[in-house]
Amino acid sequence: MELDIAAFNDALGKNAVIILSCSCEIHYSGRAESFLGSGGRIIVIKADKTLLIHQPAGSNPINYMKEGTSYSLSRNEGKLVLRCSNIPLKEYMDIFISKVHSFQQLQMEDSAKIQLVGSERDMSDMIYGNPALIEPGFKPLSREEHTKYGFIDVFGYDKNNVLVVIECKRYTADLKAVDQLQRYVKKIKELKGLVKVRGIIAAPEISPNTLQMLKDNGFEYRKISPPKYLERFNKGQKSLGDYES
Amino acid sequence: MELDIAAFNDALGKNAVIILSCSCEIHYSGRAESFLGSGGRIIVIKADKTLLIHQPAGSNPINYMKEGTSYSLSRNEGKLVLRCSNIPLKEYMDIFISKVHSFQQLQMEDSAKIQLVGSERDMSDMIYGNPALIEPGFKPLSREEHTKYGFIDVFGYDKNNVLVVIECKRYTADLKAVDQLQRYVKKIKELKGLVKVRGIIAAPEISPNTLQMLKDNGFEYRKISPPKYLERFNKGQKSLGDYES
DNA sequence: GGGGAGAGATGCCGC
């Protein structure tokens, strides 16, 4: 099909969502540089002028531009070229379109915000509200502490009044989690002038190397999973519950 | 518009790319749990059965399902429901569609692979090929060393035959970069029985705190940017060069 | 806007 440049510009001006399926070739220059040879793609320009280019498979866009990008569609010697530029970010893209399969513009509204449960923050809240999950006598002082020591998930005293730093991970704890814990514990020792500060990783799983490194540093592991309140809620419903039988 | 369930299933069977714009409500349950109230969205199901749901603004999909997901579209009491399940991953989604704005199926081919320049790997290659970028007399031994110590970007000897570990970052080096360097240097000292091993971060920028922590640990910083060969190539062309004037 | 850290991160590569 033919793509009407005026219709495209009209859609841009109305902050419509544009969906273009086409064969194209892509040059990108910005934080890095890339080239993608010809193939079938879906190009989406959103109301906020975000650009996404998707191949027929895979989760991530193969190329993209951020919010606030400017677009200029032109026909040069019979070929369609979509030039994209984000001056403040110094990001540029040229899309050379050889064949347009479809063009669509949509006026859509969506003010809904997602509610998500099961994050690391939910884990630290759970531990804060139920400190026995760590051990008897654990007394949490704060959570998500954004201080100069670092951003500590949970921070408290054990039954012997020894300071405890807890790093939560919602997934398998890896070497980087120990790095982080180590950095926090070291900073706190320095700032408080303490010799003994305990470090604990709370996570549903931990890799063998990570457990080794944890022990080598005198730290501890607690097997704790993030809460999923909505899951419990859904168990009483037909919709998602069906899958769990 | 009305959505033809048979046409939808036909598109799925042909591994077409499906694009559906609609108003819908979304429940997700898997690694976490989420709920998203009604609003206008674009739903894409790719040839590999990846699902993406986009709101009219923002880079990232608000909900998604991974490759290999199964779909079942049905009409219950006049309402359209798209049930998505990925049994091996224990991920499930229910999409309650209140209004269909458009439906499209596309047969597309794309075997092109992206060429990208300016990655961390390109940086380590550049240093390996031009060791003077670090300092006179630096002799690199290997790059991207995948050993049990960790994955060291560049590894070599200085002019005094002291071992040097270099960690490259394509962007501003942060505290985690020092964590990583520290971990590598420590492991190498242990395994080789060395007292002195130098650690260097090579990055275009470094945050003040990071530089402080780097120095506190006796490590060094080299201001080096990742290479961008394609940019140089494009300077001679009209396309991307236009923007740089 | 920069810094610091999480993410339903994803993707890549190596074992």
Added chain:
DNA sequence: GCGGCATTTCTCCCC
């Protein structure tokens, strides 16, 4: 498959 790590990461929060 898991492990370890980069990413044009993106997003959020706080200073």
